[in-house]
Amino acid sequence: MNVRRDLGIDLGTANTLVYVKGKGIVLNEPSVVAINADTGEVLKVGMEAKLMLGKTPASIIALRPLRDGVIADYDVALSMLKYFIGKAKSSITLFKPRVVIGVPIGITDVERRAILEAGLEAGAARVFLIEEPMASAIGIDLDVEEPNGNMIVDIGGGTTEVAVISLGSIVVWDSIRIAGDEMDEIIVQYVRETYRIAIGERTAEKIKIDIGNVFPCQEHDSLETVVTGIDLSTGLPRRIVLRGAEVRDALMIPVATIVESIKSTLEKTPPELATDIVERGIVATGGGSLIRGIDRLIEEETGIKVVRAEDPLTCVARGAGKVLEKIEILKKLQQVD
Structure with a gap:
């Protein structure tokens, strides 16, 4: 049947x-x-x-x-x-x-x-x-229909969505067209300008997954990956080694804008809901939340704990x-x- x-x-x-x-x-x-x-x-x-x-x-x-x-x-x-x-x-x-x-x-x-x-x-x-x-909030079983403040930061491929949810509605929000795609593009641009090597978006995405990070620490600095692209001077393939610290410097350009979006949304949030968010934390979802250290960076910039959703890609x-x-x-x- x-x-x-x-x-x-x-x-x-x-x-x-x-x-x-x-x-x-x-x-x-x-x-x-x-x-x-x-x-x-x-x-x-x-x-x-x-x-x-x-x-x-x-x-x-x-x-x-x-x-x-x-x-x-x-x-x-x-x-x-x-x-x-x-x-x-x-x-x-x-x-x-x-x-x-x-x-x-x-x-x-x-x-x-x-x-x-x-x-x-x-x-x-x-x-x-x-x-x-x-x-995303419903996907991770938050009590969105209750009179509690929940903040979701959904970092996708094309957009980053920041929203405070209460009583089944979005109370305040911000949406910026800066997310995973822009991170890939900034890596392409960095490799081109620094090493004079052209790489494609699939290679940039792999670099982001392999060594992408946005919070300085020894563990992230020690990351490295081998990248093959086209040397713009000779037109021939060339290999280089990219390290965690330099990729972090590149990624901080789009990520800084995401952090500012979160801060501006918090500033617009009613005090009672803001209190709930401080107690419950900010929930990060989407593929961009998997970038190493982004939760720690947001915590440092806002003073509010960040919880990465389980299986953030499917929320x-x-x-x-x-x-x-x-x-x-x-x-x-x-x-x-």
């Missing part, structure tokens, strides 16, 4: 995750699509498409249809969403699912409408949008799926059917 299973989707700039109640995360793939440059035909989606980034012939383009957490190329994003929903749906039900999609707080009405319509066209029965910090998707059980919050969400 087929039972409709609803989907929670984290439609991220870097990765798309799909959560199904009772099954957990059923899909986690890069938000990348490879298309035929001449015909526009979609060739590969997800991990297979990401492996093509920077390696395709002129006839094939591998691209990300989302930028800063919103749709930059509607047709390609629609193809990607159809693929992911179809892949998730095929293993669970024949019926059209209700779909909840996590989105950045600060997106425009036009951007919201684009995501809502793409969800319907991709095969959803109904589509709801939920702000990513709220989804938004899990929360988007679980919100369907929270009727009062669900009523507040923008939707179409």
Whole structure:
């Protein structure tokens, strides 16, 4: 017997995750699509498409249809969403699912409408949008419907969302389009300017994962990794060794902006909720929260303890799926059917 299973989707700039109640995360793939440059035909989606980034012939383009957490190329994003929903749906039900999609707080009405319509066209029965910090909070089972202040810092691929949540609503917030992608770009820029070597975004992301850090200590200083790129002087491949301290100096440029966003949000927070946050701590989610030392840096700058969520990469998707059980919050969400 087929039972409709609803989907929670984290439609991220870097990765798309799909959560199904009772099954957990059923899909986690890069938000990348490879298309035929001449015909526009979609060739590969997800991990297979990401492996093509920077390696395709002129006839094939591998691209990300989302930028800063919103749709930059509607047709390609629609193809990607159809693929992911179809892949998730095929293993669970024949019926059209209700779909909840996590989105950045600060997106425009036009951007919201684009995501809502793409969800319907991709095969959803109904589509709801939920702000990513709220989804993250629900995903880690915070008591968001109680009169308590909870602060979420969600550092994703395209945006960083800072929000104070109480009574099922976001009370104060800030959203900046500085996050994991900007960290990758600053590493590309650093290697180019310092070593005169060109590297791609996949290499920069690997550097970030291998030795990325933002808090000075001996453990971070001793990190190192071997990087291969193209020497801009000779046009030939060249290897260098990058160390933790120099990558930290580069990453501090975008991370300093994230810290300022957290501080400004705290300054706008009502005193009673701020007291709750001091007692409970700031919860860090998203892939950017995995950067070594970012929790210690935020603690030092704010004086408030920071708790990194368990499995921070999946919080938004899990929360988007679980919100369907929270009727009062669900009523507040923008939707179409």
